[in-house]
Amino acid sequence: MIEFNQVEKKYANGTIALQNINLKIEQGEFVAVIGLSGAGKSTLIRCINRMHDITGGRLSVDDVDVAKLRGKQIRRFRRRIGMIFQSFNLVTRTTVIKNVLVSFVPDLSWWRKVTGVFTTEQKLKALEALDKVGILDKAYVRVDQLSGGQQQRVALARTLAQNPDIILADEPIASLDPVTAKMVMDDFKRINKDMSISVIMNIHHVEVALEYADRIIGIRKGEVVFDGESNRVTKQILDEIYGGQVEEMKSSAEESSANVR
Structure with missing residues (x-):
């Protein structure tokens, strides 16, 4: 279980990215975090794997206080949490399988790291x-x-x-066309259901979030303004999350889809 208890994130320049965050996310949930750009969506999910440090409150994963982890403890902790980025973060000049094998590098002996030789089990x-x-x-x-x-x-x-036990996805379909985005989202949903892996996804596409996620967390100006099942989300709730800009966002999304087609 992931638990935020009065979590705050304040940057050195005084900007408050998150405040008064109180959430519990159970194992196996598919959660979409939605809100305007700059609302704190990416910061929220990146605090879970210590890509960002919180500056107040307590954030725990299975009763482990994430903020107290140090050195090798952080590296071991992150092995349980997969991270998917919008930019893919792949080495494009090498093969697909070599990119996947990178996930095993932390487990290799020193000589395997030097030579780049993976075990048969890892290749399988x-x-x-x-x-x-x-x-x-x-x-x-x-x-x-x-x-x-x-x-x-x-x-x-x-x-x-x-x-992993948890997959964090930071705008995973932002650069994809609608058809390809659907295929990738189908993958996330199937993996979530078949493998009981928690998926917490930061996403701009409201319709996609409502279609695939079981739970929606709406962030506005660093605070949670909605937390509930997808089927409970109404236009009024979306207006609260997006400050009345939902229709403008839909028009922009439709224009982008038309350009892709």
Whole structure:
């Protein structure tokens, strides 16, 4: 379980990114975090794996106080948490399987790290992860020869290979066209249900969030203004989250989709 108790995040310049955050996220939930740009969505999910340090309150994962972790403890903790970025964070000049095998580097002996030699078991796990996201046939293709959607699936496979309990996704479909975005979201949903992996996703696409997530957390100016099941979200709630800018966002999204098509 992930638990935020009066969590605050204040930057050195005095900017308050998060305040009064009180949340409990159970294992196996699919949560979408929505809100305007700059509302604190990315900061919220990045505090979970200590990419950002909180400056007040308590954040715990399975009763482990995240803020108190140090050095190797942080690295071990992060092994349980996969992170998916909008930019994929892949090495494009090498093969798909080598990108997935990167997830095993922390577990390698020093000589394997130096030589880049992975075990047969690790290679099989990497192939299995690629199979789970439907791109096993691309295992030995260079990443720069793949589409954006396929690259995002490589990033997802790399995360699955480390056998995480939690997947954090920071705008994973922002750079994808609508058709490809749906395929990637289907992958997230299937993995969430079949493997009981918690998915906490920061996402701008309101309709997609409502379709795929079981729970919506709405952030406005660093505070949670809504937390509940997706089917409870109304226009009035969205107006509260987005400050009445929902219709403008929909028009912009529709225009972008039309341009892609």
